[in-house]
Amino acid sequence: MRTKYFNLRQHVVNGILICWFIVGIVTQDIFTTLTPIMIFLVLFSILVAKNYDVYSHPVAMQRNNVGVKYLQSNEFDKAIDCFNDAISQYPNFASAYGNRAIAWLSKDNADKAIQDTMTAIQLSPQSGTAYGVRASAYYQKGEYQKALIDCDRASKLNHRLSFVYTILGRVYLAQNQTEDAIAAFKRAISSAKRWVELTAALLMLIFKQEI
Numbered sequence: 001m002r003t004k005y006f007n008l009r010q011h012v013v014n015g016i017l018i019c020w021f022i023v024g025i026v027t028q029d030i031f032t033t034l035t036p037i038m039i040f041l042v043l044f045s046i047l048v049a050k051n052y053d054v055y056s057h058p059v060a061m062q063r064n065n066v067g068v069k070y071l072q073s074n075e076f077d078k079a080i081d082c083f084n085d086a087i088s089q090y091p092n093f094a095s096a097y098g099n100r101a102i103a104w105l106s107k108d109n110a111d112k113a114i115q116d117t118m119t120a121i122q123l124s125p126q127s128g129t130a131y132g133v134r135a136s137a138y139y140q141k142g143e144y145q146k147a148l149i150d151c152d153r154a155s156k157l158n159h160r161l162s163f164v165y166t167i168l169g170r171v172y173l174a175q176n177q178t179e180d181a182i183a184a185f186k187r188a189i190s191s192a193k194r195w196v197e198l199t200a201a202l203l204m205l206i207f208k209q210e211i
Contacts, residue, residue: 059085060093061086063096064083064096066082067083067103070082071099071102079099080103080104094119094124094127095120095124097117097119098116098130098133101113101116101137104116105136108140110137110138110140111137113133113134113136113140117130118134120133128153128155128158128161129161131151131154132150132161134150135147135148135149135150135151135154135164135168138150142174147168147171148168148171151164151165151168162187162189164188165185168184
């Protein structure tokens, strides 16, 4: 989870405000022209205030991003060290906690992963990724009902998280709910980068069901 400055919703809001501003100019209506400018300034101030803390800690951001690179190369101990550094620099760094949870999970330490995701969720309650990672940890522990609840929360917060549907499919599969597992894997395939691997898993499930 790298830190990003803007998200899609902010772009949409900005687009609407720009269109509103143009309409005000065309109609020569002062109120219509000035209102979107004022709204934009308020929203921008909120955005800056919300993100100021993390962006004022460049060392924490840099260590977090290095940790992500170690995660991608499966060097989990080095990744954890980087995320530890990031958190020590900025204790409220939600992404660093979430990333460290992924590293713990990759080392089969579901309990520590759950602890970190809980902190990440407290700091960033709207993080679908944090719920998804915690669902994966619960799946690893065999706590399937908790995993299902977190998958549901994650998908409601961000329906584009393909890995959440992969976890959901695995949970269903572990409970011998093959049809539900197939549906979840299909959902994952629609947006997953690793679609070849997931398609192969899906085909194996379908083949097994037809035998």
